[in-house]
Amino acid sequence: MSKKDLIICRCEEVTEEEIKKAIREGADNVDAVKRATRAGMGLCQSHTCYTLIVKIIHEMTGKPIKEILPATHRSPIRPITAEILAKSKNM
Numbered sequence: 001m002s003k004k005d006l007i008i009c010r011c012e013e014v015t016e017e018e019i020k021k022a023i024r025e026g027a028d029n030v031d032a033v034k035r036a037t038r039a040g041m042g043l044c045q046s047h048t049c050y051t052l053i054v055k056i057i058h059e060m061t062g063k064p065i066k067e068i069l070p071a072t073h074r075s076p077i078r079p080i081t082a083e084i085l086a087k088s089k090n091m
Ligand code: FES
Pocket: 008, 009, 010, 011, 012, 039, 040, 041, 042, 043, 044, 045, 046, 047, 048, 049, 050
């Protein structure tokens, strides 16, 4: 396995090279990398790959880590019953 094949986002199987390609093409924050590669859109919602993506952006662009914009996190969507939904209306 070469370094090009190194998986950074395990959920979406996005390699380091795919992320670096997106950065070379202008993605300079986590959300832009996410849109270009799907890295961070998997089941863990980037809890595993987020810091690795930030590190790669930092190494390639020289941007301070504090300036690399955080990705927006969304809660995982799970099916719920209508009963739970009805009860939440009274909350
Ligand atoms: S490892 Fe990237 S979304 Fe889970």
